[in-house]
Amino acid sequence: xxxxxEGYDPWIDKExxxxxxxxxxxxxxxxxxxxxxxxxxxxxxxNKEGYYQKELKKGMDxxxxxxxxxxxxxxxxxxxxxxPVKLRKFHWVEFFEGDGMEKLLKAxxxxxxxxxxxx
Numbered sequence: 778x779x780x781x782x783e784g785y786d787p788w789i790d791k792e793x794x795x796x797x798x799x800x801x802x803x804x805x806x807x808x809x810x811x812x813x814x815x816x817x818x819x820x821x822x823x824n825k826e827g828y829y830q831k832e833l834k835k836g837m838d839x840x841x842x843x844x845x846x847x848x849x850x851x852x853x854x855x856x857x858x859x860x861p862v863k864l865r866k867f868h869w870v871e872f873f874e875g876d877g878m879e880k881l882l883k884a885x886x887x888x889x890x891x892x893x894x895x896x
Contacts (some may be wrong), residue, residue, distance in 0.1 A: 779878055779882075780871045780885075783882060787809060788807040789806055790803075790807075793807070795849050802805065804832065805835060808832065808835045808836055808839055809835075809839060811839075812833045812838035812849070812888065812889070812892070813848070813849055813850075813851055813885060813888055814826070814839065814840065814849060814850050814851065814879075815851050815853050815881075816833055816836060816850060816852045816853065816864065817850065817855055817872075818852060818853065818855060818858060818860070818864070819854075819856050819858055820856060820858040820859075822838075823858055823859050823861055833863075833864075836850055837850060837863070839853065845889050846891075847888065847892075848885075848887055848891060850867060850886060850887035851867075851870060851881070851884050851885070851888075852864050852869045852870065853865045853869070853870045853872045853877075853881060854869050854870065854871050854872060854873065855872050855873060856873050857873060870884060
């Protein structure tokens with residue numbers, strides 16, 4: 778909700794998918810076309826098998842195609858939980874801390890500034 782108030786349009790599957798769509802295709806398209814990938818991590822998601830891991834991998838694949846140093850993949854830790862090894866190279870947004878939303882917005886704003894600088 779806060780992201781929308783700030784003028785952003787987050788793509789959330791439960792909100793964006795409509796009946797009859799091929800959900801796997803639509804999720805992959807959304808990841809490919811997004812300016813940012815917010816990897817929301819919790820105690821539950823760290824240990825989750827299946828599609829969540831596929832989405833993380835796809836987000837990292839898209840990040841690898843970005844120009845060096847460009848913010849695209851933003852790990853957001855929703856609670857104090859273990860950080861997966863493959864994500865430890867990124868600086869985290871600790872969303873559960875009092876200034877978590879401000880730090881997330883700063884990461885997004887910095888990424889937007891990076892894009893404007895190279896267009």
